[in-house]
Amino acid sequence: MSNPVKVNPDLQKEREKCTFNVIELTNVIDGGPQKTEERKKREDMVFKEGIHIDEVPSDYLSHKEKYELAVKKACLLFKMMRRLQEEENAGMENYMALLGGTLGTAILGDGSPLTLHYVMFIPTLMGQGTVEQQAYWISRAFNLNIIGTYAQTELGHGTFVRGLETTATYDVSTKEFLLHSPTLTAYKWWPGGLAHTANYCVVMAQLYTQGECHGIHPFIVQLRDEETHMPLPGIKVGEIGAKLGMNGTNNGFLGFDHVRIPREHMLMKNSKVLEDGTYVKATSSKLTYGTMMFVRVMLVQDMCNYMAKAVTIATRYSAVRRQSQLRPDEPEPQILDYVTQQHKLLIGTASVHAFRLCASWLWDMYNNVTAELETGDLERLPELHALSCCLKAIATSDAAACVERCRLACGGHGYMLASNLPLTYGLVTAACTYEGENTVMLLQTARYLVKAWHQSGAALPPTVAYLALARDTRLTHSQPWRNEVDAIVDGFQRIAAGKIALCVAQIEKREKSGMTYEDAWNMTSVQLTAASEAHCRAFILSSFQKETEKLVKTVSAPLRLVLLQLVELYAVYWALECVGDLLRFSSISERDIEGLQNWYEDLLVKLRPNAVGLVDSFDIRDEILHSALGAYDGRAYERLMEEAMKSPLNAEPVNQSFHKYLKPFMQGKL
Numbered sequence: 296m297s298n299p300v301k302v303n304p305d306l307q308k309e310r311e312k313c314t315f316n317v318i319e320l321t322n323v324i325d326g327g328p329q330k331t332e333e334r335k336k337r338e339d340m341v342f343k344e345g346i347h348i349d350e351v352p353s354d355y356l357s358h359k360e361k362y363e364l365a366v367k368k369a370c371l372l373f374k375m376m377r378r379l380q381e382e383e384n385a386g387m388e389n390y391m392a393l394l395g396g397t398l399g400t401a402i403l404g405d406g407s408p409l410t411l412h413y414v415m416f417i418p419t420l421m422g423q424g425t426v427e428q429q430a431y432w433i434s435r436a437f438n439l440n441i442i443g444t445y446a447q448t449e450l451g452h453g454t455f456v457r458g459l460e461t462t463a464t465y466d467v468s469t470k471e472f473l474l475h476s477p478t479l480t481a482y483k484w485w486p487g488g489l490a491h492t493a494n495y496c497v498v499m500a501q502l503y504t505q506g507e508c509h510g511i512h513p514f515i516v517q518l519r520d521e522e523t524h525m526p527l528p529g530i531k532v533g534e535i536g537a538k539l540g541m542n543g544t545n546n547g548f549l550g551f552d553h554v555r556i557p558r559e560h561m562l563m564k565n566s567k568v569l570e571d572g573t574y575v576k577a578t579s580s581k582l583t584y585g586t587m588m589f590v591r592v593m594l595v596q597d598m599c600n601y602m603a604k605a606v607t608i609a610t611r612y613s614a615v616r617r618q619s620q621l622r623p624d625e626p627e628p629q630i631l632d633y634v635t636q637q638h639k640l641l642i643g644t645a646s647v648h649a650f651r652l653c654a655s656w657l658w659d660m661y662n663n664v665t666a667e668l669e670t671g672d673l674e675r676l677p678e679l680h681a682l683s684c685c686l687k688a689i690a691t692s693d694a695a696a697c698v699e700r701c702r703l704a705c706g707g708h709g710y711m712l713a714s715n716l717p718l719t720y721g722l723v724t725a726a727c728t729y730e731g732e733n734t735v736m737l738l739q740t741a742r743y744l745v746k747a748w749h750q751s752g753a754a755l756p757p758t759v760a761y762l763a764l765a766r767d768t769r770l771t772h773s774q775p776w777r778n779e780v781d782a783i784v785d786g787f788q789r790i791a792a793g794k795i796a797l798c799v800a801q802i803e804k805r806e807k808s809g810m811t812y813e814d815a816w817n818m819t820s821v822q823l824t825a826a827s828e829a830h831c832r833a834f835i836l837s838s839f840q841k842e843t844e845k846l847v848k849t850v851s852a853p854l855r856l857v858l859l860q861l862v863e864l865y866a867v868y869w870a871l872e873c874v875g876d877l878l879r880f881s882s883i884s885e886r887d888i889e890g891l892q893n894w895y896e897d898l899l900v901k902l903r904p905n906a907v908g909l910v911d912s913f914d915i916r917d918e919i920l921h922s923a924l925g926a927y928d929g930r931a932y933e934r935l936m937e938e939a940m941k942s943p944l945n946a947e948p949v950n951q952s953f954h955k956y957l958k959p960f961m962q963g964k965l
């Protein structure tokens with residue numbers, strides 16, 4: 296652990312109470328003691344450079360200064376990453392650790408203008424370019440000789456990708472594409488780094504050749520001169536302005552006025568345009584959406600990092616904060632002793648473990664399916680798409696709720712930027728919208744579930760296999776309820792199956808009454824998103840349980856006990872949250888619910904002594920937490936005062952506005 300200076304005595308006592316070995320759990324989370332060591336070494340190296348230290352807290356900088364600082368930090372961070380790669384030859388791992396871990400966000404703060412280059416531009420080159428195109432572009436991009444971004448969303452269209460307006464028209468006479476933005480709503484709007492950072496980008500545009508439109512395809516377009524960085528002729532580019540968060544990401548707009556690019560700049564791994572303008576179709580038009588799927592998969596892991604940060608801050612603070620009176624004639628208790636506080640926080644800790652295991656499972660599935668796609672086997676693509684959509688939606692919305700709950704759990708001090716909870720919330724809530732707006736993502740999964748429901752006879756893919764069971768037997772033969780994790784998982788599968796069955800019936804009924812399928816779908820869409828969420832919750836619960844059962848075979852007895860308690864807590868928490876659905880779709884009774892509530896409260900009591908140990912095991916350094924409330928030593932009040940003293944307003948005892956406005960106003964002279 297970092298900085299073992301004088302620790303707040305309450306926090307110290309919490310650590311002494313912990314029943315398991317914190318380092319053992321840290322190793323489990325990292326993937327083994329060696330991985331922990333490597334991570335720590337990487338962190339030491341990064342923080343030794345001091346890139347994270349700000350002369351003035353960035354909260355007090357102007358919009359322009361924030362961008363300039365973000366560019367400087369991104370360059371220093373990626374310079375270090377290059378060095379790491381040369382020294383250790385572990386490029387991908389370091390990229391993942393810096394971009395996908397908590398480490399990068401600690402340095403980059405409110406987003407980075409280079410993130411899109413690494414997270415979407417390079418992956419698009421890798422996933423959509425031919426071997427020759429990869430050979431030409433990837434090393435230049437990888438070495439940052441060029442900086443790219445991913446320009447898909449337009450002012451008028453984000454979700455509806457098929458409705459994008461930017462055109463790329465093939466001119467057979469010059470063997471070039473003409474990129475054009477026919478309207479204001481066709482302007483690209485949102486891409487990170489686009490405004491003043493990128494000099495190239497992948498543009499998603501409607502492909503026209505031989506007078507026919509073939510839908511959305513990716514093109515590489517140079518935006519700025521490589522030397523002067525001036526926008527090239529026909530390119531209208533700029534920044535979209537200040538946002539709720541992510542103010543370091545340099546999101547931009549982009550319009551094309553008949554900009555010509557060579558034919559070779561269309562990324563042609565999947566679809567092609569031959570020299571004579573002939574269009575050659577891909578095996579599936581959805582392969583063009585591959586980069587989005589990659590990022591959706593990555594986001595599930597990313598959300599764990601933010602949740603872990605927030606819950607570490609709020610739990611440590613709750614151990615040092617004393618407030619009110621629990622019992623008469625006793626001193627003010629630690630707020631962590633309030634059961635309502637444990638209810639707010641421990642579910643956050645359990646969620647980190649649940650999503651971490653799901654993210655790892657999803658990542659493996661993504662890699663397997665991607666390898667199958669390379670051989671032309673597209674069979675599992677729809678299942679992966681359905682799973683990545685709902686997990687993206689639920690991971691981001693649960694993470695946003697978790698961070699906000701942690702902020703509220705810190706009372707007034709959580710509202711301070713110095714707590715780092717508001718900035719964290721800004722970063723996390725953005726993910727509910729980007730890379731596929733969450734409602735839309737849930738409806739994509741619902742589309743798949745409805746199809747699966749209709750598939751009678753044929754074996755269903757593993758993640759929806761429970762639907763066949765539910766359809767054929769379980770809906771009619773309900774088993775007695777048991778207050779066990781297995782029963783809760785089963786209960787959630789019944790909820791999902793029951794809701795899908797109702798949606799299917801509703802859609803059919805509405806169609807029979809004369810509605811089109813599309814209108815019937817829209818009328819039923821509130822229920823469809825609920826069915827999709829239930830399916831996702833069933834998946835998360837079941838994989839959290841299964842993966843933990845495997846994991847606990849390899850750990851010590853005290854840790855095993857705590858990990859299993861976390862699974863129970865997570866399952867019971869969600870059962871109680873969805874108790875109405877359980878009453879509706881499973882055989883649970885009023886009495887069982889009372890049992891569930893008691894079980895939940897018992898679990899809070901059992902986990903209470905380990906609350907701090909559990910967040911300590913996330914092993915997030917103070918430099919990464921960047922929070923006056925959550926530091927390892929628990930000196931929350933001292934740090935709050937230190938941070939307050941950094942306010943520029945405290946640099947002088949009297950502000951000039953007193954003489955200029957207040958005094959004349961108070962004297963009736965203004």
Ligand SMILES: CCCCCCCC/C=C\CCCCCCCCCCCCC/C=C/C(=O)SCCNC(=O)CCNC(=O)[C@H](O)C(C)(C)COP(=O)(O)OP(=O)(O)OC[C@H]1O[C@@H](n2cnc3c(N)ncnc32)[C@H](O)[C@@H]1OP(=O)(O)O
Pocket residue numbers: 386387390391394395396410413414417418445447448453454455456457487581582584585587588590593594597676677680728729730731732735739742743
């Ligand atoms: C060696 C080192 C190399 C270095 C390499 C570096 C690698 C990276 C390194 C590290 C990574 C670290 C990662 C860190 C992680 C996270 C950091 C995150 C920061 C990210 C910042 C992100 C910034 C944001 C970017 C964006 O937002 S980009 C824009 C995103 N836009 C969207 O998501 C739009 C959403 N809309 C859609 O996706 C679609 O329009 C739609 C809603 C799905 C509908 O599509 P449409 O074509 O209209 O389809 P339909 O006709 O309705 O048919 C649906 C049909 O298609 C199937 N489908 C749809 N999508 C897919 C898909 N993706 N795949 C497969 N199939 C798909 C669907 O199932 C239907 O099928 P059926 O007809 O059979 O039912």
Ligand SMILES: Cc1cc2nc3c(=O)[nH]c(=O)nc-3n(C[C@H](O)[C@H](O)[C@H](O)COP(=O)(O)OP(=O)(O)OC[C@H]3O[C@@H](n4cnc5c(N)ncnc54)[C@H](O)[C@@H]3O)c2cc1C
Pocket residue numbers: 411445446447448451452453454455484485486487541546725728729730731732733734735738
């Ligand atoms: C911080 C941030 C960074 C971003 N970075 C990038 C980037 O780098 N590159 C890029 O190309 N884009 C980027 N985006 C854009 C992002 O991908 C889109 O904002 C996102 O896909 C949502 O699209 P939209 O804004 O058009 O919302 P809309 O689709 O207009 O959504 C508005 C509302 O309409 C609802 N709605 C829309 N369609 C349906 C439907 N079919 N059924 C039911 N409800 C529907 C939604 O649920 C939502 O409530 C970024 C966005 C943000 C916020």
